[in-house]
Amino acid sequence: MSTAPPASYDAIIIGSGQSGNPLASALTAAGHSTALIEATHIGGCCINDGCTPTKTLVASARVAYLARRAASYGITVPTVGVDMPAVRQRKRDIVSSWRSGSEGRLEKAGVKVVMGKARFTGEREIVVDLVGGGEERMVGKKVFVNVGERPVVPDLVGLSEVMEKSPDRVLDSTSVQELGVVPGKLLVLGGGYIGLEFGQLFRRLGAEVTVVQRADRLAVREDEDIAECLKGILEEDGIEVLVGSQATEIKMAGGEKLELTVKSKDGLEKKLEGTHVLLATGRRPNTDTLDLDKTSVKVNKRGYIEFNDDLTTSVEGIYVLGDVKGPPAFTHVSYDDFRILRDSLGLNPDGKIVTRTVKSRDGLVPYCMYTDPQLGHVGLHLHEVPAGTKVKVAKMPMSYVARALETDEPRGMMKAVVDAETGKIVGFTCLGIEGGELVSVVQLAMMGGLHYQQLADAVFAHPAIAECLNNLWGYLEDV
Ligand SMILES: Cc1cc2nc3c(=O)[nH]c(=O)nc-3n(C[C@H](O)[C@H](O)[C@H](O)COP(=O)(O)OP(=O)(O)OC[C@H]3O[C@@H](n4cnc5c(N)ncnc54)[C@H](O)[C@@H]3O)c2cc1C
Ligand SMILES: NC(=O)c1ccc[n+]([C@@H]2O[C@H](COP(=O)([O-])OP(=O)(O)OC[C@H]3O[C@@H](n4cnc5c(N)ncnc54)[C@H](O)[C@@H]3O)[C@@H](O)[C@H]2O)c1
Secondary structure, eight states: OOOSOOEEEEEEEEOOSTTHHHHHHHHHHTTOOEEEEESSOTTHHHHHHSHHHHHHHHHHHHHHHHHHTGGGGTOOOSOOOOOHHHHHHHHHHHHHHHHHHHHHHHHHHTOEEEEEEEEEEETTEEEEEETTSSEEEEEEEEEEEOOOEEEOOOOOBTHHHHHHHOGGGEEOTTGGGGOSSOOSEEEEEOOSHHHHHHHHHHHHHTOEEEEEOSSSSSSTTSOHHHHHHHHHHHHHTTOEEEOSEEEEEEEEOSTTOEEEEEEETTSOEEEEEESEEEEOSOEEETTTTTTGGGSOOOBOTTSOBOOOTTSBOSSTTEEEOGGGGOSOOOHHHHHHHHHHHHHHTTOOTTOOOOOOOHHHHTTOOOEEEOSSSEEEEEEOOGGGSOTTOOEEEEEEEGGGOHHHHHTTOOOOEEEEEEETTTOBEEEEEEEETTHHHHHHHHHHHHHTTOBHHHHHTOOOOTTOGGGHHHHGGGGOEEO
16 A cells, blocks of 8 residues: 555545536536546446447437338338447447547546546545556545446346356346347346347347346336337337246356246246347446445445435535436436535536525436337326325327327327326326427426416427327326
């Protein structure tokens, strides 16, 4: 260990995630000496192996899908081929341009970036195991933890042997993006965001795909009707979907084949063969290597850091941001954590003091699963409406939407939940073309506290998808 005294900073940020970077720039701009420590890539999961690369791959897969359907638009496309190295290169190029953009912004802001893995040695004392070797010790008046999550490796008999013998066949959300060939048969464990986005995109790129989902339905947060509709769409795309199914064992089955044993809820066993398996059964927080036991920072039993409404923790001067707080784990939530701290720490360049908190944004955090069609949602699902609250529900198939028909993409449905007394919208889901964008329109109406009738009477451009918000309310029913 180095004997030099630790470098002293006003602020140390551990993790260059979606909140760590803007916070580092804002602190530096406000005159606070700031160090940002990053173990791997500047920009964190979102731009390196999360949102940006997946949505880039989803876009390539959608082109393949549309090209195969070209005849239904009266267009002739002789053959549809997939050049996987080119698909991957497009993804790599976009990632590298975003990453270098982030690096450039930090440099321009004058942030001191330290590449290495940080761990605590005391309450606000840190040692960094530097990427190039050696270590750097530092102490901060304030420490911000933005270390994110990583994929879970599920407990599955035979998995470690297969990973040892054939590591290229066992994929997670990061390694699957680096494939240079389309898998022959992809077995996906997990029917959440990652399993479904990758499952569908690789199906479109030409793989056979089976999704094995332990829960009784896909996308467990959704109401059952939406989850069923999504399952139907994926099955129509040629994906085998097994819900209520637990993978019990995996082994090599001769040659390059894997054999996965799956047990359904009613006890039936099924053997699935595949060339690759994608582990998409959730993510776990990167707190296990932070040596938090050297501090009094409290973590819950799943390893997430416990936090207060203003993102303080159980230790004065230590703050937490992003996925490491626990769900919901989204880029827009992590970025908003930055805004909460920017305002509470007086870093807003406009000098504005806004008391924003985690609670004040609760209830209006949207999300969008980038299947095609997209599954967007904001507010409460019907199954989350508190007992005793009287609501009405409107459901409408996307095939009633002019724009969806004109573009020949009428799959899916939308669903709105409205407070029966006030007429205000309490939740909205769109599983349909540009569902994520439509949800943003409804989110604004919810932010403004509009009565649904104001959307029913709003003049939207024809034939924008949002025009369907004139008609949806005609289907409102008591529940
Ligand atoms: C495949 C995939 C697709 C996704 N798609 C979407 C999407 O479409 N929309 C969406 O909103 N969200 C999406 N997400 C989630 C989104 O990426 C995260 O919610 C987002 O990146 C926020 O993360 P964060 O700010 O908490 O930290 P992260 O972005 O996870 O960054 C944490 C950083 O900390 C670093 N780190 C960890 N430990 C240490 C340490 N000890 N010392 C130093 N550095 C450390 C890590 O290397 C990492 O760079 C996706 C995630 C995945 C995996
Ligand atoms: N578009 C987006 O916003 C987006 C995209 C990707 C990831 N993300 C974020 O990343 C997080 C992690 O994604 P994820 O898909 O890994 O997790 P998830 O929690 O969304 O889904 C995991 C699914 O795996 C199932 N499962 C768990 N163990 C299993 C097992 N042994 N066998 C079969 N199924 C099993 C669970 O029932 C669950 O439905 C998401 O919750 C989300 O916050 C967001």
